[in-house]
Amino acid sequence: MRHLPERFQCGINLGNSLDCFEEQGPGKETSWSNPPISREMIHLFASSGFDMLRLPVTWDRHFDPDTGNVDDSWLARVKEVVSWGMDEGMMVILNTHHEFRWLTPELSRLYDILPQYRRLWQHIAAAFSDYGDGLIFQGANEPNLMGGENCAWGSGNPNVRASINAINHTFVRTVRETGGNNARRWLCIPGLAARPLPDCMKDMIMPKDDRLIYTIHCYSPDRFVFSRKDETDTPYLDESCVLEIREMFENIRRYALPHGVPVMITEFGAVAKKLPGTDEWNTRERTAFVEAFLSCANQLDIPCLWWDNNYLGSGDEYFGLFDREKLTCRFPAIVKALTENKRRIGHD
Numbered sequence: 001m002r003h004l005p006e007r008f009q010c011g012i013n014l015g016n017s018l019d020c021f022e023e024q025g026p027g028k029e030t031s032w033s034n035p036p037i038s039r040e041m042i043h044l045f046a047s048s049g050f051d052m053l054r055l056p057v058t059w060d061r062h063f064d065p066d067t068g069n070v071d072d073s074w075l076a077r078v079k080e081v082v083s084w085g086m087d088e089g090m091m092v093i094l095n096t097h098h099e100f101r102w103l104t105p106e107l108s109r110l111y112d113i114l115p116q117y118r119r120l121w122q123h124i125a126a127a128f129s130d131y132g133d134g135l136i137f138q139g140a141n142e143p144n145l146m147g148g149e150n151c152a153w154g155s156g157n158p159n160v161r162a163s164i165n166a167i168n169h170t171f172v173r174t175v176r177e178t179g180g181n182n183a184r185r186w187l188c189i190p191g192l193a194a195r196p197l198p199d200c201m202k203d204m205i206m207p208k209d210d211r212l213i214y215t216i217h218c219y220s221p222d223r224f225v226f227s228r229k230d231e232t233d234t235p236y237l238d239e240s241c242v243l244e245i246r247e248m249f250e251n252i253r254r255y256a257l258p259h260g261v262p263v264m265i266t267e268f269g270a271v272a273k274k275l276p277g278t279d280e281w282n283t284r285e286r287t288a289f290v291e292a293f294l295s296c297a298n299q300l301d302i303p304c305l306w307w308d309n310n311y312l313g314s315g316d317e318y319f320g321l322f323d324r325e326k327l328t329c330r331f332p333a334i335v336k337a338l339t340e341n342k343r344r345i346g347h348d
Contacts, residue, residue, distance in 0.1 A: 002210060003301060004186075004262045008091060010342030011052025011305030012045050012321075013267060018078065019056035019097040029077070034310045034324060039084045041324050046088035048322075048329060049339030053085040054266055054305050056097035056141065059120060065102070068119025075127055086134045093188065093266065093305075094128070095138035096120070105143050105163035105192070114170050121174045129180030138188035138215060138266065139171030140164075142195075155199040156192045164192055165205045172207040188215040188264065196220075196248055201255035214256055217267040220248050224289065225270040227318075235273035235282035237289050245289075249296040257300065268293060269307040269319040272331075287337045294341040303343040 016032035029036050045053060055078075062074040078094070085092040096103070103113060121139070128135060143164050144156065155161075168189040175182050187209070191200040194217040206212060219225050221244040223232040234241075256263050270289050273282045297304050312320040312330055321331045329335055 001257065001260045002262060004213070004264070004303065006344075007051060008264070008303045008343065009051050010049060010339050011054060011091070011093075011266075011303065012050045012338075013054045013056065013305055013307045013309070014041070014045075014081075015054075015056055015307055015319075016309040016311070017056075018081065019058045021058050021060060021098045021101070032309070037081050037084075038324075039087075040327055041322075042081075042084045042088055042090070044322060044327050044329070046085075046090055048335055049342075050090065051342075052091045052093065052303065052305055053088075054093040054095070054138075055081060055085065056095055058098040059096055059124070060099050060101055063120055063123065065116045065119070068116075068121075068123040070120075070123050070127070079127070082128070082131070082135060086132070089134075091134050091136060093136045093138050094124075095141055095188070096124075097141040099140070100144075100146055103140065103143060103167070104145060105160050105167060106145065107159050107163050110163055110166055114166065117167060118170055118174045121171055122178060125175045125178040125182050129178055129182050131181060133181065133185060136186045136188060136213070137171075137175055137182075138190075139168060140190055142193040142217060143167060143190065144193040155195065155197040158203065161192050161200065161203040164190075165203070169205075169207050172209055172212070176209070184211060186211050186213055188213045188266065190215045190217075193217075194267070196252050196256070198251055198255050201251070204256075204259060206259050206261055212261045214259060214261050214263045215266045216252065216256065216263060218248060218265050218293075219268065220244055224285075225268075227271050227273055235275055235285060237285045237292070241289075242292050245292055246296055249300060252302070253300055263300070263302050265297060265302055265304040267307040268304055271318045272313070272320075281331075283331055283333055286331070287333045290334055290337040291341055294338070298341070298343055301343065306338055 020031045063070045191204045221241045224241050270286050310320045310324045311318040
């Protein structure tokens with residue numbers, strides 16, 4: 001099995017900024033109510049100990065489906081942010097995110113979507129072909145159908161999973177054909193909804209390429225990492241939660257690693273919750289979660305990236321660790337756990 005270089009260690013997402021989509025107003029980087037990305041934000045991440053930056057980008061409404069040409073202003077902005085990350089010495093992961101309006105993994109639609117997807121990645125890859133190997137491409141975020149058994153919360157069916165394999169193969173072939181540094185760039189591909197479910201992982205068919213990364217998103221145990229406001233919801237990391245984390249990684253060991261390519265968890269996290277009857281955040285519990293999660297990941301040589309969306313209250317999506325407006329760290333104990341327990345056993 002091929003291993004990632006040692007520099008793939010500890011990462012963070014710059015979420016809910018360039019991954020804006022139509023319902024929020026196309027092209028509005030601030031439509032998630034976050035401030036525009038600044039060089040200072042990225043410096044804050046890097047100086048805090050993170051060496052990987054994932055940059056989610058939604059290209060829908062910013063490119064011509066017939067030609068793949070991306071709006072000049074949008075592409076320039078993405079390039080600017082990518083360059084800031086690389087200037088800080090960070091590995092930058094650039095993806096296509098929230099493309100669910102058109103990138104639907106159905107066998108009946110592949111004839112229409114694959115040419116459009118290919119044209120888009122031809123343009124993106126060509127625009128970044130001279131960027132060094134500190135830039136990584138991720139072909140899709142969480143490809144899935146938004147409903148029924150095929151939605152992000154299930155493992156779909158064989159036809160949906162086969163469609164995602166076709167999308168992944170198209171992505172790898174398209175990027176490699178653009179040449180330049182793209183001929184040897186690390187490329188990330190997910191399974192259905194990037195979920196660590198046995199069927200999703202078993203049915204992956206890897207393209208023949210020696211610089212692939214299988215990317216997975218892990219939000220488990222649900223009752224702890226989200227705030228569902230139901231009877232199962234808990235701010236406490238009990239032994240059953242830790243057991244569920246271990247079982248999830250055992251599934252990754254059994255069903256993902258046998259594909260023979262490195263695995264990277266490009267999203268994980270746990271929202272902030274108030275302890276019952278207090279004004280105290282469950283920071284100790286979240287810190288213990290990070291330590292338990294990364295302990296399992298490190299045993300399998302898997303680097304991980306925290307999902308940070310700059311949401312800093314209490315609720316179902318409050319994953320923020322940093323205040324991007326004030327350029328401060330709100331949860332230093334969690335950041336310390338992330339950076340001190342980072343992957344250390346990679347191979348060059």
